Amino acid sequence: MILSGKFNDLLPRVISGVVMVAVGMLGVWLGGLWFHLLIAACSGVMVWELVSMLDDRRNRSALVLAVIAGSALMLAIEMPISFALPLLLVPSMAGLGRMEQGGVTYAVYTAVILLAGYGMMALRDDFGLIWMFWLVMVVVVTDIAGYFAGRILGGPKFWPRVSPKKTWSGTVAGWIGAAGVGLAFAAATSAGSGLMGISIAVAMASQIGDISESAIKRRSGAKDSSHLIPGHGGLLDRFDGMLGAALFIVIVGQLAGLPTAAP
Structure with missing residues (x-):
């Protein structure tokens, strides 16, 4: 027992x-666009969860930032790395002004989510x-x-x-x-x-x-x-x-x- x-x-x-x-x-297994969409969607959901945990307002910011994050990741993977990197940090910057609390934690962890998502896409594409x-x-x-x-x-x-x-x-x-x-x-x-x-x-x-x-x-x-x-x-x-x-x-x-x- x-x-x-x-x-x-x-x-x-x-x-x-x-x-x-x-x-x-x-x-x-499918790779390519399907894998990119899956990773972008998961990354967007994780950003939504992060905002919901950190900010007690529970307003539209979580959904808006999730969409921005997923979209930024989809665009970044199609660009050269020199342009992809600043784009991956846009959701972090965009969220700072929308957070009443936990803004720094949000910015850092969102950057981790998107860089990790980009890394998984690149690993599948390149290796x-x-x-x-x-x-x-x-x-x-x-x-x-x-x-x-x-x-x-x-x-x-x-x-x-x-x-x-x-x-x-x-x-x-x-x-x-x-x-x-x-x-x-x-x-x-x-x-x-x-x-x-x-x-x-x-x-x-x-x-x-x-x-x-x-x-x-x-x-x-x-x-x-x-x-x-x-x-x-x-x-x-x-x-x-x-x-x-x-x-x-x-x-x-x-x-x-x-x-x-x-x-």
Whole structure:
């Protein structure tokens, strides 16, 4: 009974997770315009959730800023990077004057959302299906390994003041799971064993993204970013880790590049 109580939210999480994975994988598989539209729509929804959490007014600003964010992302991916970067920051600038509270947090986190969205689009466009699938698998396995290890093993909390449920056992299990994904992809491609280290770093970035969103929720007094997804809360609750991972990939891609996926 004690063990089952630890997993009382598992069924809705699994059902919602299966639906999200199916939609996400279809978008990744199709690529191109369909994937761009999916990422832009998700980014817009996440901006809407962010504004709703930070600003108690709950007025049209959330919807307006969501539309601006999604539109900016769709335009940016069609432009050279030198013009795309300022365009990706337009939603952050546009929202500052509309926020009665949390303006700085909004501006910074909105920039993270859009840069991460741009990074995922560019990864799929420039490096193909394999590396987009690798990124998704690292984030998903990190989350799943952390979820089960944290509930089964328990132990010291990672940052109890911000996220009471996260444990060090779950955190380390996420790193181990990510290393396994990296090893599997290294064996299947020409990436080499160094991909294990990159995968662990991506897992860490994913966990930082997760804990950062938890800090925003804690500050705003919200349990979930929204109630769009049964068992998961909102898109920010589900994809906060992907934001951190994708932003990290944007940085790594500029500094060191990514390996090809040739067998």
